[in-house]
Amino acid sequence: MNSTAPLLQVEHLTLDYRLPRRRLFAPPPHHRALDDVSLTLARGESLAVVGESGSGKSTLARTVLALERPQAGRVVLLGRDVFALPADELRKLRRHAQMVFQDPYGSLDPRRKVGWIVAEPLDALEQGVESAERRARIAETLQSVGLQSGDADKFPHEFSGGQRQRIAIARALITRPALIVADEAVSALDVSVQAQVLNLLMDLRERLGLSYLFISHDLAVVRQVADRVMVLRDGRVVEEGEVEGLFRAPQHPYTRALLAAVPRIGVPRRRVTAAP
Amino acid sequence: MTLLSVRDLCVTLETPEGPAPILEDVGFDLAAGGSLGLVGESGCGKSMTALAVMGLLPERAVATGEIVFEGCNLLALPEGALCKLRGRRLAMVFQEPMTALNPVKTIGAQVAEGLRWHLGLGRGEAEARAVKLLDRVGVPRPRFAPGLYPHQLSGGQRQRVVIAMALACDPALLIADEPTTALDVTSQAAILDLLAEVAAEAGLALLLITHDLAVVWQNTRSMIVMYAGRVVERGGTHEVFARMAHPYSRGLFAASPGALDAVLPPGRRLAAIPGLVPDPLHRPAGCVFAGRCPRAAADCLPAQPAERRLAPGHAVACLHPHLEATPA
Numbered sequence: 097m098n099s100t101a102p103l104l105q106v107e108h109l110t111l112d113y114r115l116p117r118r119r120l121f122a123p124p125p126h127h128r129a130l131d132d133v134s135l136t137l138a139r140g141e142s143l144a145v146v147g148e149s150g151s152g153k154s155t156l157a158r159t160v161l162a163l164e165r166p167q168a169g170r171v172v173l174l175g176r177d178v179f180a181l182p183a184d185e186l187r188k189l190r191r192h193a194q195m196v197f198q199d200p201y202g203s204l205d206p207r208r209k210v211g212w213i214v215a216e217p218l219d220a221l222e223q224g225v226e227s228a229e230r231r232a233r234i235a236e237t238l239q240s241v242g243l244q245s246g247d248a249d250k251f252p253h254e255f256s257g258g259q260r261q262r263i264a265i266a267r268a269l270i271t272r273p274a275l276i277v278a279d280e281a282v283s284a285l286d287v288s289v290q291a292q293v294l295n296l297l298m299d300l301r302e303r304l305g306l307s308y309l310f311i312s313h314d315l316a317v318v319r320q321v322a323d324r325v326m327v328l329r330d331g332r333v334v335e336e337g338e339v340e341g342l343f344r345a346p347q348h349p350y351t352r353a354l355l356a357a358v359p360r361i362g363v364p365r366r367r368v369t370a371a372p
Numbered sequence: 373m374t375l376l377s378v379r380d381l382c383v384t385l386e387t388p389e390g391p392a393p394i395l396e397d398v399g400f401d402l403a404a405g406g407s408l409g410l411v412g413e414s415g416c417g418k419s420m421t422a423l424a425v426m427g428l429l430p431e432r433a434v435a436t437g438e439i440v441f442e443g444c445n446l447l448a449l450p451e452g453a454l455c456k457l458r459g460r461r462l463a464m465v466f467q468e469p470m471t472a473l474n475p476v477k478t479i480g481a482q483v484a485e486g487l488r489w490h491l492g493l494g495r496g497e498a499e500a501r502a503v504k505l506l507d508r509v510g511v512p513r514p515r516f517a518p519g520l521y522p523h524q525l526s527g528g529q530r531q532r533v534v535i536a537m538a539l540a541c542d543p544a545l546l547i548a549d550e551p552t553t554a555l556d557v558t559s560q561a562a563i564l565d566l567l568a569e570v571a572a573e574a575g576l577a578l579l580l581i582t583h584d585l586a587v588v589w590q591n592t593r594s595m596i597v598m599y600a601g602r603v604v605e606r607g608g609t610h611e612v613f614a615r616m617a618h619p620y621s622r623g624l625f626a627a628s629p630g631a632l633d634a635v636l637p638p639g640r641r642l643a644a645i646p647g648l649v650p651d652p653l654h655r656p657a658g659c660v661f662a663g664r665c666p667r668a669a670a671d672c673l674p675a676q677p678a679e680r681r682l683a684p685g686h687a688v689a690c691l692h693p694h695l696e697a698t699p700a
Contacts, residue, residue, distance in 0.1 A: 148556040149527070256648050257414075286413035287583060288645035291627040295641040313556060316629040320642060357561040359586035361613065361625075365564070 101175055103274055103307050104137040104160065104193075109169035111152075111159060111331075129155040130166065131331040139274065142301065142308040144322035144339070146315060146354070152331040153311045157279045160309060161195055162186060174274070191221040194268035198280035200260035204252040211248030214238065214266045221271055233270060240303075241266045241296060258289035262296065269300070279311045294321055315358050319343055327351050375404040375544055375577050376425065381437035383420055383429065385652075392652040394420050394433070395601045404544065407571065407578040409588035409609060411624070412598035415649050418581045421598075422547045425579070426464055427454040442544065460490040463538035465567075467550040469530035473522040479506065479533045480518025486540040505536040509566060528559030532566065539570055546571060549581045564591055585628055589613055594685075597621045600649055600660040603679070607686030617682055617693035619665045620645075625698065659690070667692045 110133075112126040129152045137143050145153045158164045160171055162178045171178045174192055181189065194217065197203040204213055211234050218225055218233060225233070235245035241262040252260055261281065268276055278297070282290045298321065300306055312318050318325055319339055326336040327350065335348040346352045359365070383395040395417045402408045410418045423429050425439055427446055439446040442461065446454065466472040474482060483502035487493045493501065503518055509532040511525070522530055531551060538546055548567060552560035568591060571578045580592055588595050589609060596606040597618060605618040616622040626643035647664040656662060658673040665672070671691055679689045 148558060258648070287624055288413060288627045289648075291629070291642035291644035292646075294629070295644055298641060314629075315557070320629045354557060357558045359561070359564070359584065359590050361586045361589045361628075363590075365561075365568075365590040 102136045103139045103141075103174065104135075104309070105170075105172040106133060106135045106156075106160060107170045107172070109133045109156070109159060109166050109171070111155060111164060111166040111169075129331050130159065130169075133169070133328070133331070133333055135326060135333075135336075137275070137307050137309060140301070140305045140307055141324070142310060142322050144310040144312060144318040144325045145328055146312055146318055146325060147328035148313065148354075150330070151328040153313075153328050154279055155331075156328070157195070157277045157309065157311045161193055161277055162190075187221065191217070191271035192273050193275040193277065194271060194273045196261070196264050196268050196276060196278045196281040198283050200257050200264055200284060203264055204260060206252055208251075209248065210238075210250050210252065210255075210263055213252070213263065214248070214270055217267060218270050237266045237270045240269065240300070256289075258285055258292055261285060261293050265293075265296065265300075269304075272304075273306070275307045275309065277309045277311070280313070281310075282317060283312065283314060290317070297321060315343075315355060327354070373404050374401050375406070375442065376402040376579075377438070377440040378421075378425070379438040379440070381421070381424060381435065381439065383417075383424055383433050383435045385430070386432040386434075387653070389653055391434075393601060393655065394652055395424070398437075398598075398601075398603055400596055400603065400606065402545070402577050402579060404577055405571075405575045406594070407580065407592040409592035409595035410579065410581045410598060411583065411585060411588050411595060413583060413624070413649060415600075416598040417601040418598055419549055420601075422464065422549050422579065422581055425545075425547060426458060426462060427451075428458075456490070459486045459538075459543075460541045461544050463541070463543040463546050465531070465534050465538050465546065465548040465551045467553050469527060469534050469554070470522065472534050473530060475522055478519050478521055479511070479516075479525070480520075483518075483533065483536045483540055486537060490541045502536070502540070505540055506533065508570070509533070509536045509539070510562075511536070526559075527555050528563060531555060531559070531563050535563075535566060535570065539574065542574065543576065545577045545579065547579045547581070550583070551580075552587070553582070553584075567591070585613075585625060597624070600655060601652065602660060602676075602689065604661065604690065605688045606679075607683075611683065611686045614697055615682065615686065615694070616698040617686070617688040617695070618661075618690045619667050619692075619694065620661045622694055622698065623664075623666075661690075667694075 109130050111130040112128050115125045115127055117124045133156060145156060147153045159166055176189060178186060214237060215230060215234050234248050238245055238247055243262055282293050285293060310322055322339050325339050325342050327334050329350050335351045346355055379399050381395055381398040384391045385394050398421055412418050424435050429435060435447055480499055480502050483505055484498035487498040487501055503513060511529055511532050552563050582588060592609050595609045595612055596603050599620045605612060605621050616625055623645040627645055645664055650660060658675055659677050662668040662672040677689050677691045679687045681687045
């Protein structure tokens with residue numbers, strides 16, 4: 097592994113979803129969810145992808161983790177083209193990239209204990225982990241997200257939304273990945289708890305050198321956690337840049353419209369003009 | 373003139389573990405044509421307050437106190453009388469427009485329903501009025517025929533239809549419970565603009581429930597901050613923001629990423645409020661926020677702090693409130 101190479105490189109990704117046929121013998125129409133999207137993520141860097149619903153940001157997250165197959169383009173993770181790898185190699189690569197989902201209620205199996213949920217990626221992706229080590233890894237991971245090792249024997253319903261999101265983060269961390277893809281990971285949380293989870297994500301990044309691909313519609317959140325921001329609209333990248341520069345001087349009219357629409361304390365509301 | 377006056381509202385929910393106090397001594401006034409914001413995190417009782425006003429509490433809930441609307445106590449009214457008020461004088465916009473609309477009825481018919489039911493209009497007349505209302509809220513013909521179904525519209529358009537339904541019978545009070553939380557940021561701004569416009573046009577009073585402090589700042593004249601089923605701070609919106617006297621209000625403000633107008637320097641963290649909202653079944657005897665409060669002292673623990681006035685129209689339920697201005 098070359099340590100100077102970017103952790104993740106996405107090149108000219110294009111992905112079409114097939115829509116239902118309009119007529120029996122007509123070819124089915126397509127919806128272009130991603131249109132020539134490229135990005136680079138260095139080790140330890142945090143890139144936010146923002147956009148409205150339907151902009152393709154979740155599709156991008158899923159494609160980066162090889163959960164969707166694009167029509168064109170490459171995803172290179174740790175120097176390896178994920179769509180060119182044989183299935184067993186891809187499986188081995190998966191432990192380096194994990195995902196945290198939005199809904200901490202829907203993403204945890206209610207019938208499994210927390211220890212099982214957290215260890216599932218370990219069981220699936222790393223063979224031959226002894227049970228003593230497995231237990232130690234579960235305890236260590238739970239502690240690293242601010243939970244207790246004894247929480248492994250509880251069920252998800254015994255936890256609040258913020259704690260459940262910690263469980264989801266622990267589950268992503270247990271294989272010691274280099275990349276975490278967080279798809280709206282704090283959107284469902286209350287403000288005070290959201291701040292706790294965002295702080296945890298920042299701590300983990302400093303401690304473990306993680307990289308984040310942070311998918312969000314919330315520009316205020318993005319400003320706090322990302323080094324760079326990429327704005328997607330209808331599957332296309334409309335603007336990309338360092339977070340502070342992009343917030344201070346957005347170049348694209350769409351980015352400006354997005355920023356202007358965010359309600360702010362101390363700033364009287366202006367009539368919104370529709371995005372061009 | 374006071375349109376809605378809520379006094380000592382307590383709502384208790386029967387649970388298998390015993391009665392859970394959901395709201396305790398909630399009180400506020402809303403003038404005709406005024407606007408009041410209700411802020412707080414989930415579980416603090418914002419939506420229960422709205423449901424209590426609408427008479428839509430769950431069956432296991434028991435409400436005491438008074439909710440006086442246009443001179444009559446809604447809690448004492450029989451269901452039949454409430455039915456005549458709901459959708460007529462009292463209207464509500466819910467968070468999730470897809471579940472608030474009936475998926476198998478056209479948007480025109482859904483807007484016309486209230487007109488036929490409450491005002492006794494005939495089908496043709498009601499539908500003509502519905503078309504006008506849809507036009508007013510920005511879902512105009514011919515682009516959006518009244519014969520469309522909810523699934524053919526986007527989230528923002530659906531929320532506009534819900535607003536048209538709420539406005540149909542010319543209500544005096546509009547309750548909007550997180551009306552924009554499910555929407556994209558650009559539609560959110562447009563919907564808030566629309567609500568402000570229609571409220572001003574029709575002289576409606578607006579009760580706006582939200583977790584977003586910036587939305588309250590921009591859209592309401594007065595506000596109350598709720599925590600664990602109680603009102604902890606109240607006042608004119610700008611006065612409350614200038615002071616943020618209750619440690620919970622201040623904590624909420626500091627934790628909002630949008631309150632910061634710059635990038636956090638490396639190594640610095642957001643101001644999170646430690647801990648969790650107490651479970652209604654295990655609320656402490658003293659101040660409900662004491663367990664998470666950086667200013668808590670021994671005198672916070674024995675009893676609930678009474679509300680005290682800091683300035684005309686600004687009150688806080690705290691023994692050790694912040695007296696200095698909110699840091700910029």
